[in-house]
Amino acid sequence: MAKIKRNKNGTRKDVIISKAAKLFREKGYNATSMRDLAEHVGVEAASLYNHISSKSEILQEICFKVANEFTSHIEEVYASSTNSIEKIEAILRFHIRQMVDNYEEVYVNDREWKHLSDPYLSNIQNQRRSYRQRIAQIIEEGIRKDEIKSIDAPTAVLIMLHAVSGIESWHRSKRKIPGALLEDNMIMILVDGLRR
Amino acid sequence: MAKIKRNKNGTRKDVIISKAAKLFREKGYNATSMRDLAEHVGVEAASLYNHISSKSEILQEICFKVANEFTSHIEEVYASSTNSIEKIEAILRFHIRQMVDNYEEVYVNDREWKHLSDPYLSNIQNQRRSYRQRIAQIIEEGIRKDEIKSIDAPTAVLIMLHAVSGIESWHRSKRKIPGALLEDNMIMILVDGLRR
DNA sequence: TTTTTTCGCTAACAGCTGTTAGTTTTCCAT
DNA sequence: ATGGAAAACTAACAGCTGTTAGCGAAAAAA
Numbered sequence: 001m002a003k004i005k006r007n008k009n010g011t012r013k014d015v016i017i018s019k020a021a022k023l024f025r026e027k028g029y030n031a032t033s034m035r036d037l038a039e040h041v042g043v044e045a046a047s048l049y050n051h052i053s054s055k056s057e058i059l060q061e062i063c064f065k066v067a068n069e070f071t072s073h074i075e076e077v078y079a080s081s082t083n084s085i086e087k088i089e090a091i092l093r094f095h096i097r098q099m100v101d102n103y104e105e106v107y108v109n110d111r112e113w114k115h116l117s118d119p120y121l122s123n124i125q126n127q128r129r130s131y132r133q134r135i136a137q138i139i140e141e142g143i144r145k146d147e148i149k150s151i152d153a154p155t156a157v158l159i160m161l162h163a164v165s166g167i168e169s170w171h172r173s174k175r176k177i178p179g180a181l182l183e184d185n186m187i188m189i190l191v192d193g194l195r196r
Numbered sequence: 197m198a199k200i201k202r203n204k205n206g207t208r209k210d211v212i213i214s215k216a217a218k219l220f221r222e223k224g225y226n227a228t229s230m231r232d233l234a235e236h237v238g239v240e241a242a243s244l245y246n247h248i249s250s251k252s253e254i255l256q257e258i259c260f261k262v263a264n265e266f267t268s269h270i271e272e273v274y275a276s277s278t279n280s281i282e283k284i285e286a287i288l289r290f291h292i293r294q295m296v297d298n299y300e301e302v303y304v305n306d307r308e309w310k311h312l313s314d315p316y317l318s319n320i321q322n323q324r325r326s327y328r329q330r331i332a333q334i335i336e337e338g339i340r341k342d343e344i345k346s347i348d349a350p351t352a353v354l355i356m357l358h359a360v361s362g363i364e365s366w367h368r369s370k371r372k373i374p375g376a377l378l379e380d381n382m383i384m385i386l387v388d389g390l391r392r
Numbered sequence: 393t394t395t396t397t398t399c400g401c402t403a404a405c406a407g408c409t410g411t412t413a414g415t416t417t418t419c420c421a422t
Numbered sequence: 423a424t425g426g427a428a429a430a431c432t433a434a435c436a437g438c439t440g441t442t443a444g445c446g447a448a449a450a451a452a
Contacts, residue, residue, distance in 0.1 A: 003418070003429065012429085030226035031311065034410060043430070046411080050429050055410065111307075115227065132365075149388075152373055155381040158362040166358030169328075170351070177348055185351040192345075192388065199399065199448075208399085230440060242441080243400050251440065 004041060004051075013051045016041055020058045021104040029059055029112045059112060060120050066109035067127050069098070074134050084142025089191055091135065092160060096186055099167040100179045110165050132157050148195065160190060200237060200247075209247045212237055216254045217300040225255055225308045255308060256316050262305035263323050265294070270330050280338025285387055287331060288356060292382055295363040296375045306361050328353050344391065356386060 004012045019040045023032040034055055038045040052058055077090045098106050113124050135157045142148030163186065170182055177185075200208045215236045219228040230251055234241040248254055273286045294302050309320050331353045338344030359382065366378055373381075 028224065028226060028310070030224060033408075035408090044432080046413095046432080047430050049411070114224070149384070151384060152377065152381045154369065155366070155373070155378055156385060158365050159359040159382060159385055162362030162365075163355040163359040166354040169354050169358075173350065177351070181348065182351055185348045186355060188345070188347060189352060189355055190385075229438075231438085239399095240401060242402080242443095245441070246399050 002042070004043060011051075016048060016051055017058055017061055018104070021062055021108050024059070024062070024108045024112055025104045029108075029115045056115075056117065056120075059108075059116060062105050063109045063113050063116060063120075063124055066098075066102070066105050067124060067131075070095075070131060071127060074131060078134055078138065084138055084145060084147045085191065085195060087138050088135075088142070088148075088160075089187060091138075092164065092187055092190060093183060095161075095164045096167065096183045097179075099164055100170075100182070103167075103171055107165070107168055132161070135160070163190060198238070200239060207247075212244060212247055213254055213257055214300070217258055217304050220255070220258070220304045220308055221300045225304075225311045252311075252313065252316075255304075255312060258301050259305045259309050259312060259316075259320055262294075262298070262301050263320060266290075266327060267323060270327060274330055274334065280334055280341060280343045281387065281391060283334050284331070284338070284344075284356075285383060287334075288360065288383055288386060289379060291357075291360045292363065292379045293375075295360055296366075296378070299363075299367055303361070303364060328357070331356065359386060 004015055006012055006015060016037070020032070020037055023037055023040065027036075034048060035045045038048055041048065073094050074091060077087050077094075080087070080090075082090070113121075113128075116124060132154070136153040139148055139151075139153040139156050143150055143153070167182070170176055176182075200211055202208055202211060212233070216228070216233055219233055219236060223232075230244060231241045234244055237244065269290050270287060273283050273290075276283070276286075278286070309317075309324070312320060328350070332349040335344055335347075335349040335352050339346055339349070363378070366372055372378075
């Protein structure tokens with residue numbers, strides 16, 4: 001009966017998407033029904049369609065918002081005039097901060113993108129692939145310049161990216177260490193594993 | 197019409213579970229219907245119920261089979277008389293091999309356990325928690341003995357476990373490096389990140 | 393061969409899914 | 423205060439979900 005309360009500077013659609021991100025993260029995209037979502041928003045399921053056009057549009061908005069931020073950040077880092085280790089560190093720190101501050105949406109992007117359908121599916125797959133390739137490129141450059149130990153670059157990428165997504169368990173743990181400390185610990189372990 | 201073909205030394209139920217593991221891995225538990233599964237097994241959906249009692253029983257069997265193997269292995273390592281770094285390395289190598297050789301089921305256990313329901317859900321949650329605690333315990337012991345650098349143990353655990361689950365992308369990649377090489381690369385990066 | 397067990401089939405169920413149509417209420421701008 | 427837009431409601435849809443019942447065929451045991 002009552003209207004959805006907007007947050008300051010946000011549309012009602014934003015409210016729906018942010019509640020959806022929380023539910024998608026907790027239960028997964030497929031296990032979250034529109035009636036579930038509606039209840040958490042405080043409205044009937046049909047009413048959601050005054051603000052969005054489909055369930056999958058919600059997933060699309062979440063995934064592309066996150067993916068675009070990551071893509072534009074990595075291009076910035078790649079173009080910067082720093083050495084390979086510094087670049088890797090910058091990328092890692094950005095990842096960790098995003099995962100700490102923007103948990104729900106980043107996590108959903110990471111785990112639920114499979115449930116997109118074409119053309120969005122192939123689009124996000126391409127975006128993810130070229131993201132990994134950029135990192136691999138930086139690592140290979142570092143190996144050539146003897147800044148990074150001689151390892152298989154795709155393997156290093158895989159470790160980095162998945163290690164970061166483990167921040168999920170940090171969020172779920174009772175007694176969290178502060179975010180900044182988490183960041184430093186992760187950097188220490190991961191970067192020291194790479195450094196020559 | 198024709199019966200499900202058993203593999204040597206396997207029941208028809210095993211065939212169903214192994215096909216299910218593949219589908220659950222590809223599309224997720226909720227997105228895999230019994231009719232989907234039946235089609236891949238070569239049978240009508242209702243016929244599956246001659247061998248299993250419910251869809252969730254399939255997930256239970258997958259998850260507990262995997263979880264039990266990991267639990268019993270870590271206890272073995274924990275009891276062995278080796279130093280902390282060697283223990284961590286042994287655990288990591290076991291993880292990597294399981295992830296390489298028994299991909300589908302290990303992956304499903306890792307990503308889909310959420311969809312279990314009580315009492316199985318709390319059971320697997322406990323098992324996973326005590327697994328992480330065992331590793332943290334080994335790391336803390338290593339820090340005390342100055343074998344491992346002074347880091348937050350839960351963070352190190354989180355990195356290790358999630359990094360390993362990234363072997364998913366290795367499986368999906370076109371040109372894989374050999375499994376043994378993958379293993380050595382991962383050990384090099386992860387263990388060198390820990391070593392004092 | 394006959395009997396018994398195992399296992400596949402078809403048909404059907406009740407409940408849930410995302411979504412639409414049509415109507416009524418709420419609220420902002422005039 | 424009032425007209426119009428925005429957004430809520432109810433009712434309903436077609437399709438899919440996991441699962442059961444009952445029956446006939448195939449294979450195993452006798």
